[in-house]
Amino acid sequence: MLSRVADSLYWMSRYVERAEHTARVIAVKLDSMVEQTPEDAAASWARVAEALSGEKQAVRHADAFAITRKLAFDRDNDTSLINSLSMARDNARQVREALSNEVWENLNRLYLRLSPVTMDSIWVHSPARLFREVLEDMHALEGVTYSTLSHGEGWYFLELGRHIERVQLVGRLLDLHFTAAANEGEAGPKYFDWLVLLKFCTAFEPYTKRYTASIRPQKIAEFLLFDAEFPHSICFSVDRMTEALARVAPGAPPARRAAVERLAGRLKSAVDFGQVDDLMRGGIASFIADVIRQCEQIHKQLYSSYITYGAETVL
Known part of the structure; x- marks a missing residue:
């Protein structure tokens, strides 16, 4: 296999895994806020932000809205959900010939759906719902990846990316x-x-x-x-x-x-x-x-x- 193809498959898989993980953590955290005191919720949000972005002090005193916006939609945050999907899509485009139509269409559709979303547009009405829906789309992508791609050498570079991440x-x-x-x-x-x-x-x-x-x-x-x-x-x-x-x-x-x-x-x-x-x-x-x-x-x-x-x- 060409190293260029292996590289793109590996990174596509890493970014997809990162995006799924980010969406799930945000959805769970948003759903759980009502069960915690403000102090406990703030400490939990700080751990979440550090785990997903690697930045400790920058978010220590931020609120749930600001942290969610940074982790999900901030284009200046390399590890945000939207940037992870964008990078996965870019890598997939480079090896389009190695992917099935179903994999490309699911990934492309997910990115295009999320790209115009803003925090203001989702925050008032159950913001966790969007991230649960993203998770459903990610699970569909995982399913078509498993069932429509040959499990040859390229598949194992996808596996390496997924599990290292x-x-x-x-x-x-x-x-x-x-x-x-x-x-x-x-x-x-x-x-x-x-x-x-x-x-x-x-x-x-x-x-x-x-x-x-x-x-x-x-x-x-x-x-x-x-x-x-x-x-x-x-x-x-x-x-x-x-x-x-x-x-x-x-x-x-x-x-x-x-x-x-x-x-x-x-x-x-x-x-x-x-x-x-x-x-x-x-x-x-x-x-x-x-x-x-x-x-x-x-x-x-x-x-x-x-x-x-x-x-x-x-x-």
Whole structure:
């Protein structure tokens, strides 16, 4: 596969995953505001904004309207929902020949639908509804992507993009919640914040089926880090990354394959053999930060091995 095509498929998938995650987190947060005190809601919004934008102080004292506008519709915010969809669409356009009509039409229609929307136009009447509708469209896009594309080499670059992005997004949410719990005492996450964290990751119902309705931070960490069957757990995504890496560029020289596969294998071992009891005693935030860091290393090595490699690595 041409490195240009692999690059665009990989980034299209990352941006689609980022857009879906952003829409879901905003929808859940807007729906949950009425259940919290103003102080707790403000702290929760600050964590959400930091998780989605990476900016801590800029939004600490902003209200829900301003934060939602920044995270959803701000064209100057590189990680906003509209910018993520725009970048996904741009990458899809560059490899239009590698996509089905259904994938392109669903993605293009979603972007064109959201592009003219403003905060003022949605805020008065149930703003969460728009983001729930965006999520439905994202799920439709995911469905046609799965069912209309050949599951060949290009598919596995899509898988790599999706799951590298997902590990970092879920990891960031976990990191912020557990860091706040360790450092902020009574001002840290409350029972309702942990419940909302599960909903941020589409995990509330699967979690309650596994652990009943007992919302406990340690069990949440165990589920979102180590459950091998739940699609939004770190373990699940790492398994899919490892599988995808084994299937891309089958004709590549062994040395090129070995470097990135070794990094993925190291991450898989850390996740496979991690024990939540040990992490809760020894600092779970540092483990999550290390998982995110290893994902970034895999991303860089993936580029070096398969996308921007020099002529000397071909020989």
